[in-house]
Amino acid sequence: MTLNLKIWRQGGKYPKGQFVNYTLDGVNDHMSFLEMLDVLNEKLINEKEEPIAFEHDCREGICGTCSLVINGYPHGPMQQTTACQLHMRHFHDGQTITIEPWRSRAFPIVKDLVVNRDAFDRIIQAGGYISVDTGQAQDGNAIPIEKDQAGHAFDAATCIGCGACVAACPNASAMLFVGAKVSHLSQMPQGKVESDTRVQRMVAQHDAEGFGRCSNITACQAECPKAISVEHIARLNRQYIGATLGSEKVAN
Amino acid sequence: MPFQSNVPAGELSEKWKQYRSSMPLVAPNNKRRLEVIIVGTGLAGGAAAATFGELGYKVKVFTFHDSPRRAHSIAAQGGINAAKNYQNDGDSVYRLFYDTIKGGDYRSREANVHRLAEVSVNIIDQAVAQGVPFARDYGGLLANRSFGGVQVSRTFYARGQTGQQLLLGAYQSLSRQISLGNVELFNRHEMIDLVMQDGKARGIIARNLLTGKTERHAAHAVVLGTGGYGNVFYLSTNAMNSNGSAAWRAVKQGAYMANPCFTQIHPTCIPVSGEYQSKLTLMSESLRNDGRVWVPKNQEDAAAIREGRKTGLDIAEGDRDYYLERRYPAFGNLVPRDVASRAAKTACDEGLGVSPTGLAVYLDFDAAIERYGKSRAHSLNESNADKGRIRQLGVAVIEEKYGNLFEMYEKITGEDPYVMPMKIYPAVHYTMGGLWVDYNLQTNIPGLFAIGEANFSDHGANRLGASALMQGLADGYFVLPYTIGTFLSQEIRNPMVDPDGPAFMEAEAKSKARIEKIMSINGTKSAETFHRELGKIMWEYCGMARNAEGLQKGRRLIRELRKEFWSSVYVPGRVDEYNPELEKALRVADFMELGELMMLDALDRNESCGGHFREEYQSEDGEALRRDDEYAYVSAWEWDDTDPILHKEELIFENVELKTRSYK
Numbered sequence: 001m002t003l004n005l006k007i008w009r010q011g012g013k014y015p016k017g018q019f020v021n022y023t024l025d026g027v028n029d030h031m032s033f034l035e036m037l038d039v040l041n042e043k044l045i046n047e048k049e050e051p052i053a054f055e056h057d058c059r060e061g062i063c064g065t066c067s068l069v070i071n072g073y074p075h076g077p078m079q080q081t082t083a084c085q086l087h088m089r090h091f092h093d094g095q096t097i098t099i100e101p102w103r104s105r106a107f108p109i110v111k112d113l114v115v116n117r118d119a120f121d122r123i124i125q126a127g128g129y130i131s132v133d134t135g136q137a138q139d140g141n142a143i144p145i146e147k148d149q150a151g152h153a154f155d156a157a158t159c160i161g162c163g164a165c166v167a168a169c170p171n172a173s174a175m176l177f178v179g180a181k182v183s184h185l186s187q188m189p190q191g192k193v194e195s196d197t198r199v200q201r202m203v204a205q206h207d208a209e210g211f212g213r214c215s216n217i218t219a220c221q222a223e224c225p226k227a228i229s230v231e232h233i234a235r236l237n238r239q240y241i242g243a244t245l246g247s248e249k250v251a252n
Numbered sequence: 253m254p255f256q257s258n259v260p261a262g263e264l265s266e267k268w269k270q271y272r273s274s275m276p277l278v279a280p281n282n283k284r285r286l287e288v289i290i291v292g293t294g295l296a297g298g299a300a301a302a303t304f305g306e307l308g309y310k311v312k313v314f315t316f317h318d319s320p321r322r323a324h325s326i327a328a329q330g331g332i333n334a335a336k337n338y339q340n341d342g343d344s345v346y347r348l349f350y351d352t353i354k355g356g357d358y359r360s361r362e363a364n365v366h367r368l369a370e371v372s373v374n375i376i377d378q379a380v381a382q383g384v385p386f387a388r389d390y391g392g393l394l395a396n397r398s399f400g401g402v403q404v405s406r407t408f409y410a411r412g413q414t415g416q417q418l419l420l421g422a423y424q425s426l427s428r429q430i431s432l433g434n435v436e437l438f439n440r441h442e443m444i445d446l447v448m449q450d451g452k453a454r455g456i457i458a459r460n461l462l463t464g465k466t467e468r469h470a471a472h473a474v475v476l477g478t479g480g481y482g483n484v485f486y487l488s489t490n491a492m493n494s495n496g497s498a499a500w501r502a503v504k505q506g507a508y509m510a511n512p513c514f515t516q517i518h519p520t521c522i523p524v525s526g527e528y529q530s531k532l533t534l535m536s537e538s539l540r541n542d543g544r545v546w547v548p549k550n551q552e553d554a555a556a557i558r559e560g561r562k563t564g565l566d567i568a569e570g571d572r573d574y575y576l577e578r579r580y581p582a583f584g585n586l587v588p589r590d591v592a593s594r595a596a597k598t599a600c601d602e603g604l605g606v607s608p609t610g611l612a613v614y615l616d617f618d619a620a621i622e623r624y625g626k627s628r629a630h631s632l633n634e635s636n637a638d639k640g641r642i643r644q645l646g647v648a649v650i651e652e653k654y655g656n657l658f659e660m661y662e663k664i665t666g667e668d669p670y671v672m673p674m675k676i677y678p679a680v681h682y683t684m685g686g687l688w689v690d691y692n693l694q695t696n697i698p699g700l701f702a703i704g705e706a707n708f709s710d711h712g713a714n715r716l717g718a719s720a721l722m723q724g725l726a727d728g729y730f731v732l733p734y735t736i737g738t739f740l741s742q743e744i745r746n747p748m749v750d751p752d753g754p755a756f757m758e759a760e761a762k763s764k765a766r767i768e769k770i771m772s773i774n775g776t777k778s779a780e781t782f783h784r785e786l787g788k789i790m791w792e793y794c795g796m797a798r799n800a801e802g803l804q805k806g807r808r809l810i811r812e813l814r815k816e817f818w819s820s821v822y823v824p825g826r827v828d829e830y831n832p833e834l835e836k837a838l839r840v841a842d843f844m845e846l847g848e849l850m851m852l853d854a855l856d857r858n859e860s861c862g863g864h865f866r867e868e869y870q871s872e873d874g875e876a877l878r879r880d881d882e883y884a885y886v887s888a889w890e891w892d893d894t895d896p897i898l899h900k901e902e903l904i905f906e907n908v909e910l911k912t913r914s915y916k
């Protein structure tokens with residue numbers, strides 16, 4: 001099939017950033033979306049043009065690196081599918097496809113479709129962990145955790161840190177990402193001890209990074225490739241209120 | 253340079269304990285004055301960086317990824333082994349040790365492997381304490397499953413995302429150390445050379461991938477946790493950016509590369525579909541518990557399937573060859589990875605492959621669906637359930653067990669594996685070879701350490717499933733933090749290393765010159781084209797089956813390719829900017845040299861063992877022929893552009909008896 005691609009380019013020849021149109025033929029059903037971009041880049045390189053910068057690594061939906069807005073949808077139109085898992089059989093001959101980077105103040109554009117997501121690392125550094133040093137652990141079976149509860153914690157822990165939730169949110173809020181980590185750790189007995197300080201510190205960092213407020217639009221859940229539920233934001237909110245109102249200890 | 257395994261004396265089971273209590277320590281006040289560079293934030297590097305920070309060393313950690321959490325370890329699916337014996341099924345440290353030595357076809361060091369088995373239990377405890385949501389039983393205790401090549405259930409798992417959860421555990425611990433100021437993180441920084449000073453590893457030259465600027469970083473010791481080099485084959489199950497350059501840069505400074513030809517080819521991956529293919533996707537080993545592997549018995553049927561005139565469903569039961577069950581009645585579909593992979597290749601070489609490329613076999617769940625369906629119907633008291641109902645019940649069971657894998661398969665191939673048998677083919681998956689290290693995980697360069705998949709230490713000629721995660725975390729959390737003391741305790745009187753000293757300035761100038769050279773060629777072919785070409789040569793001549801003639805030819809072809817690369821590669825863009833094409837070109841240049849060394853190593857090893865199959869050395873019925881009297885050694889190569897030098901570390905087996913692996 002032949003495709004009309006409308007791709008956001010920024011940096012190099014396009015200092016201010018703009019859409020550039022490309023026509024690509026010879027695309028087949030079995031290619032993945034990123035392989036289609038590989039083919040385009042190979043073509044550009046052969047013409048001594050600069051290839052389009054986009055990020056990717058595992059190409060199987062787990063590392064959270066790929067980050068394309070395709071026809072307006074973060075990770076493209078398929079539900080629960082990262083851009084790297086999307087295949088060309090879901091597109092048709094002659095179709096126009098628009099490809100853009102995540103857009104958010106807290107994710108500055110590096111080049112073309114590549115953004116900087118260091119803010120997510122800093123949020124985790126603010127408190128997204130359990131304070132245990134290597135060698136301090138007791139036996140793994142010392143604290144039984146009910147199967148379903150472990151499962152719920154897992155549902156939150158499965159977040160791949162891609163940032164699609166931010167890209168989907170009109171407020172560019174990262175509350176789904178923060179909620180997922182808060183919810184994962186506070187549902188494990190080991191993580192309860194620090195849960196009050198954790199939630200305060202992570203939310204403070206979230207705000208300091210320039211992410212927006214959550215106003216319950218839930219677009220994040222719809223676009224999240226791992227189907228992280230907004231229930232985790234609700235759990236975060238309950239915990240945040242409890243921690244700030246009920247507790248004397250306010251994190252610094 | 254020193255070349256001793258430095259295995260401590262004593263009983264196998266006491267060595268590590270005794271050594272640990274008698275090795276030199278570094279006092280807390282001195283730790284603050286010792287700097288350590290760790291390259292890599294996968295399971296090995298991430299765990300080490302966090303632990304070193306906790307211990308009080310001054311740590312700088314580097315990753316070329318945008319975040320430590322994106323290391324290739326994130327993609328591990330199946331699980332992690334540990335000799336906990338929670339299932340009370342007779343597991344023990346000794347048994348895990350023995351299985352690993354045997355699974356590795358007797359080409360690893362006993363003392364290292366025993367230590368690995370010992371500390372395996374601590375890893376699980378540590379991960380649980382970090383909040384890793386492992387699978388649990390109804391009683392709330394940790395669940396286990398079994399993996400290929402062993403008879404106990406010792407694999408811990410977190411759904412199909414064990415690597416992700418373990419890596420996030422390490423990443424979070426690392427993040428805590430970063431926030432405490434004990435560790436400084438350099439993300440999007442790629443090590444492009446190792447700096448040596450007075451015969452010791454003293455730092456690295458890194459390229460800031462956002463700005464393209466080179467930087468000099470100094471330390472008392474350098475640790476490489478930079479992963480494996482499976483991408484030398486271009487197509488593999490590794491993440492796209494995994495590469496061997498950090499290790500190779502060390503080799504170019506004199507570090508030895510051990511057993512480079514030992515690569516693991518995983519039998520169950522989704523086959524190649526076209527020339528544009530960029531990577532291959534693994535279908536977990538666990539599928540072979542229920543799937544049956546087959547090809548048509550005759551070539552006409554296979555040809556008809558390839559041409560689309562028939563499908564697998566049209567082949568009658570009697571016309572199918574369940575070749576693993578036929579050749580290996582004792583283990584059947586559950587033979588180890590190397591055996592299953594070779595058998596698939598043999599079938600396809602005989603013209604029995606079932607995809608348009610001719611390179612695929614079936615993995616069929618039909619029998620399992622029927623079996624589970626019947627048993628489900630029975631337990632539901634539906635004695636007169638018809639065929640359709642039985643199928644429906646069976647599909648539900650399979651979905652529960654492997655749903656996410658089936659879904660992934662369908663996303664990629666567009667075929668429904670509940671109806672059509674899956675098509676699979678072997679693919680490069682893991683590299684057992686790596687930097688040579690002694691018992692302390694120190695390379696032959698003083699002050700340079702290697703951990704995780706980057707070293708060669710524990711898996712011999714073949715790695716068992718669920719053992720790479722175990723090894724990476726063992727090295728990072730529980731081994732290196734102790735053993736590095738043997739080196740660092742000698743360094744307490746040495747001041748901070750000066751990154752502006754002559755050795756650093758010279759190394760930086762050399763790195764810059766290399767980059768300039770690559771950019772200035774301004775030829776016509778992309779780095780990707782060379783990489784793909786290299787991959788084809790490697791797969792053809794150094795893949796699942798190798799022979800002397802092919803290996804010689806392969807080496808020649810690579811040398812030609814290297815020459816062509818340095819005269820006609822084209823790298824777009826500029827040096828001082830974000831430039832992924834430049835990153836790729838530098839890595840491909842290293843891969844080509846490494847590939848050449850792999851050919852040489854495979855040529856030297858005149859035997860078949862584990863993942864290394866030399867066609868000249870096989871039994872009458874096509875099984876691998878190991879030659880212990882001549883080849884029970886680790887090959888440690890010193891690089892030289894025309895004539896690499898082979899050093900041999902004899903492997904001494906005091907505790908296990910060398911036997912021929914048999915799965916018949």
Ligand SMILES: Cc1cc2nc3c(=O)[nH]c(=O)nc-3n(C[C@H](O)[C@H](O)[C@H](O)COP(=O)(O)OP(=O)(O)OC[C@H]3O[C@@H](n4cnc5c(N)ncnc54)[C@H](O)[C@@H]3O)c2cc1C
Pocket residue numbers: 291292293294295296297314315316317320322323324325326327328329330331332414415441442443444477478479480489490491494495497498534681682703704705706717718719720721722724
């Ligand atoms: C699909 C798949 C499934 C797997 N499943 C399992 C499983 O179920 N069980 C199991 O035990 N094993 C499994 N493995 C193997 C296992 O995942 C790997 O062997 C292991 O994770 C390697 O960890 P590592 O820390 O050594 O390296 P990696 O995780 O590869 O990390 C390498 C790190 O080094 C950094 N780095 C590399 N070079 C440089 C450089 N030059 N400069 C700066 N940074 C650099 C990278 O950025 C990265 O942070 C699987 C592998 C694959 C491919």
Ligand code: SF4
Pocket residue numbers: 158159160161162163164165166176177180220223224225226227228
């Ligand atoms: S919550 Fe979902 S969309 Fe947001 S970072 Fe995590 S996986 Fe991505």
Ligand code: FES
Pocket residue numbers: 055056057058059060061062063064065066082083084085
């Ligand atoms: S490339 Fe890893 S999730 Fe898409």
